[in-house]
Amino acid sequence: MQDSQIIRTEYSEVMKKSYIDYAMSVIVARALPDARDGLKPVQRRTLYDMHELGIRYDKPYRKCARIVGDTMGKYHPHGDSSIYDALVVMAQDFKKGMILVDGHGNFGSIEGDGAAAMRYTEARLAKITQEVYLADLDKDVIDFVPNFDETEKEPEVLPVRIPNLLVNGAEGIAVGMATSIPTHNLAEVVDAVKAYMKNDDISTRQLMKYIKGPDFPTGGIVVNKDDLVSIYESGTGKIKLRGKVDVEEMKGGKKRLVISEIPYTMIGAGIGKFLNDVCNLVETKKTSDIVDISNQSSKEGIRIVIELKKGADVTNLTNMLYKKTRLEDTFGVNMLAVANGRPETMGLKRIIEHHVDFQFELTTRKYKNLLAKEQDKKEIQEGLIKACDVIDLIIEILRGSQSVKDARACLTKGITENIKFKSNISRKMAAMLRFTERQANAILEMRLYKLIGLEIAALMKEHETTLANIAKYEDILNNYDSMAAVIMEDLDQIKKEFGRKRRTVIENAEEAVFEENKIEEQEVVFLMDRFGYARTVDAATYERNKEAADSENKYVLHAMNTGKLCVFTAGGKMHQIKVLDLPHGKFRDKGLPIDNVSNYDSTAEEIVYICDAEQTRYAKLLFATKQGMIKKVDGQEFQVAKRTIAATKLQADDAVVSIQVIIDNQQVVLQTKDGYFLRFAADEVSEKKKGAIGVRGIKLRKEDELEHVYLFEEGTETKVMYKEKEVTLNRLKMAKRDGTGTKTRA
Template sequence: MEESQIIRTEYSELMKKSYIDYAMSVIISRALPDVRDGLKPVQRRTLYDMYELGIRYDRPYRKCARIVGDTMGKYHPHGDSSIYEALVVMAQEFKKGMILVDGHGNFGSIEGDGAAAMRYTEARLAKITQEAYLADLDKDIIDFVPNFDETEKEPAVLPVRIPNLLLNGAEGIAVGMATSIPTHNLGEIVDAVKAYMKNNDITTKQLMKYIKGPDFPTGGIVVNKDDLAEIYETGTGKIKIRGKVDVEEIKGGRKKIVISEIPYTMIGAGIGKFLNDVCNLVETKKTSDIVDISNQSSKEGIRIVIEVKRDADVDNLINMLYKKTRLEDTFGVNMLAVADGRPEVLGLKRIIEHHVDFQFELATRKYKTLLKKEQDKKEIQEGLIKACDVIDLIIEILRGSSSIRDAKECLTTGATEKIKFKSKRSEKMASMLRFTDRQAQAILEMRLYKLIGLEIEALMKEHETTLANIAKYEDILNNYDSMAQVIIDDLDALKKEYAVKRKTKIENAEEAVFEENKVQEQEVVLLMDRFGYAKTVDGSVYERNREAADKENKYILRCMNTGKLCLFTADGKMHQIKVMDLPYGKFRDKGFPIDNVSNFDSTKEEIVYLCDDRELFFSKFLFVTKQGMIKKVAGSEFQVTKRTIAATKLQDEDALVSIRPIRDAQDVVLMTENGFVLRFPAEEVSEKKKGAVGVRGMKLQKNDSVEEVYLFEEGTESKVIFHEKEVTLNRLKRAKRDGTGTRMRK
């Protein structure tokens, strides 16, 4: 039995190597497209699998489940969902500059509806995919590599004849890097490639005479035209896009804003988010000009209608939509792709350069293969033409042979020993034959009807065509201009058949500026029920419904509509909520869950104290925990801009019991679960920072904890109910902080 070998290594080095290997695998083999064909591995494998299955554009659709299963089993050893999602995206015309898959069934919508399950949908290759992405695979123009289990061969790259990286763009998140490339117009890309081929020294700025900018399938308007030159030069930057907005007149002198094109980034759930954002502008009183909003989009296109009041400033409202919603959005560009086996950020010219180099490589391999075939045909044709001239001799050789091998040997080497001839002259002529092996095989396989005069004439014409093709292919292979012209002719043919008009406008637009309606500052009353639903009402509304409000709500607080609410929780956090974010209106309105407008989570957190931010300016707060820790904290400690902060530091398994505004003239009373009570002056409580634990307020017995905290001033009679017993606080014996307290009698 062999002894196992223990390899000693530094653990950090092993982890580093493993992580780098994993990262590179994700970068190269999953997340980033190849600059040559502009496809990620999953896309490349899916398209090739469809080609192999024969699911062509002119044949019937096949179930997506079949395509996904075959791709997963043969080429892509990952989850079926990732393959199906890639297939769906390649069929969605609102995501791709040119769809690569012709989908049949529910492939999702621009509004965010997902595609139907793969067992319901069908697909086949789009015509352009077959003609420009998968053509000539039989001409040895690309390398094939073993699949994951080395039972099949798959293409290392597809022979794509157009710069797909620019046409369809790309999105992908790898490890430590991400790619984001916008879609472009096919006609413009072809013109740019031709311009580069005619002048390799062309600049990015000159290329932009042909490629004006991105061309998104959703249209829209790019509004920072001047920034595009630098983006295309460096491969990174930010493109600002706006939706297309028109203003239409309706009855009664009113107007409506109609959005007919959306920013590319709004595809999917973004439309729903936009509608919610517009509703929030109305609810939070940011605008009072909007009467109604409706989404009237259909298969014909996007149509979002916003009806406005008669005297509304429409231009100002449109600018507000640009500024406050995703009607104007940013598309982050990072043109990262795998070039020469490594990830690289590429500018526009570099992408075109890589594409043209790839086209010359494809053309070279293609025409070498074609030339070899024509040369083989030439060899055979010359043999058959020569055989027709001595056909009687060849027939005599065949009749005098005892086997095909003897006849073939005679034809190729002139060996006559094993063949019976009618005359010495025939034998002498046969000894002079020197056909090649291929020619001899073709002669032996030739049928007698080929000796008809017309057939011989056709053979001569075919030979002339073959010689012409050889001359043509040699010219293409030996002459740069000839090969370049072939590539350009291919591009022109594709442009003629598939180019479409540009959808996205490119312009320089002014920054959207709008005047906000100034909110009139006023005091309102917050009402929040025990379920966390909150709203604000006018003070007079509260006073009229005071009895019902006090009965139905757990928290009632007067606050300014321009201020904030400070919500302290048992786990030591403080959440801030803008009063403006809560609905303001009628007493019987339900309100919003505060979870929706803050980081507070009602399922996990418990409110200990709620106050208006005005209280922070002049108050000190008493913090008391279950384990008896106690401190004073100045309100100014909580005057912060963050929505959520740590309000105090807690020991393990401790929680806040109470937070109260406190004055030094008051006395503190702590009451525990087991009925112990301790009264001491508030001035004995140390003032600490919010990040401190505090000091011990009371020595607790085993398995006891603080349950209630009271504050009162000497000379005032304060009665409370504790454990179903009335307690008069000012009659309790005064002691020192950090005592054990006295036990109340039952």
């Protein structure tokens, strides 16, 4: 039995160490791309697995389920969904600057539709991936490391020959940090890399002569060109993006706006939200110029059509769309990647610098490997050429040898003891032979047809080629300019084959300014029935239908159409509603639940009081709660911009039962559930802030609670009903606040 050892340590220290380990694992080994190949581990492993499975761009597609399963079993011991999601994104041309996977089947859409299940879809490597990302894997240019269970080897990094971090961008959320790198144009990035290689003192501003700015696959317009220099120098900042809007003429002098390109940030659910936002502009009467909106997008591209009424102000409406919808949006840039094993925020020049260093490392390893192979070939070729010159002697050695071992010993060391020769001259000449081991093996394996004159000539020519290659490779390895020329020539070929025109326009645009339709201010009447459906009607319409309106509605309130309504709840909250957000029309038109235009929740809250925010500004509000707490609050405290605030503070199990406008010369009567009435002067109620609980208005007996609050002016006869008995309030005994009140028999 092994001795167990208990290690005593501070719990917080264990937690701290464990959390830091976890955070670094997520940062380095999952969420952030490597600065060298611009790939996250899951992307790198998926591409490598496809390469290993032989799913080349010129081979048949294979099921994605096979790729995902193989990747998960060999290299990526996480959920299959994370692998498939990464595979799908690499195949979506609306998300990546250059797709790395050629997908076959339903791989989702720009409008946010998800890809089909992996058992239905198929994929293979894209041509650029095969030729630019994976081509030199067999040339020992990168290190291989053990996989998670040390049964396989996987590449530490892929030998990518372009700055993939810039070309395809990156998005990822780690622990305490996130990366967001926009996509760029391949041709421009290649030109910038070449410019840096020619002059490594080049500034970011000079690099931007080649890289104009981001180039998003969805096109669009970057409108803050002047901010790009600071963004590319620091690696962080905000890019303002707009969709492309064209104006098309229609019959009858009408026009329509056609959105053919969208901001990159609108991909997915953003398109549906944009359509809803445009509809909302019409419903809230922010604009009356829009007649219809339709999404006519297809495989050919985005086409969102907004039909306008005749005489519409196109410029003003376009600017409104930029301001009020996501047709103008912000792309937050944070160019964070793992460099030398650590997360680093890098500017444009730093990313290119990392890439170029990586390319020189790859090229050095590649040509060292090629040089070693050529030197091996040279050694063997020289041995065969030399053997051809003394072929008769070699044949004599082979015929006179008892074993291959004796023949090899003679060829390499000149040992002739165990070999029969025709003459002593042959023996002396054989003793002088000093072929290398490789040369001797090549001679022993050489076939007789190699002695044909043409074959010997071909060998001589091949030897010349080998010598030329050795000289070339040594020059590349020993001369910076020669190696740089090779890298730049490679980049030119990549640019020629895979480069494309820029999609995103870069410019400085003026701030979008528009004039909203000025709403004519008028008095309206707010009507809300007992089911919570609310609407507004003209004051004249209300007067004509006053009797029906008052009898059918729980709340009837005069207000201005440009104002706001305050809705106070039993839970002590105040919700604000813009009067314009409510439907306005005919008397018998159906209303709208106020839940739809405010934060009020009819399933969990009860309305106690509704008032016009402007009328409340100069008033005092009397708050009374179930537990008998009362206070006066200045109406100014409810003049706020927020849609929902705490209107009062409540004790445990308490609720607001009444809110009313109060003036100092009034009398207050508090009535409890058990029939106790307490009358006192209004000036006895303390004025408090909305965040206060208040003061006790009446002493409640056990199981009793405050039910009603009545206000009346002294000298006026006011009658109320309590359990079918009439109570005259002004005849009640005058008392002080915080009394027990007088019992009224039902």
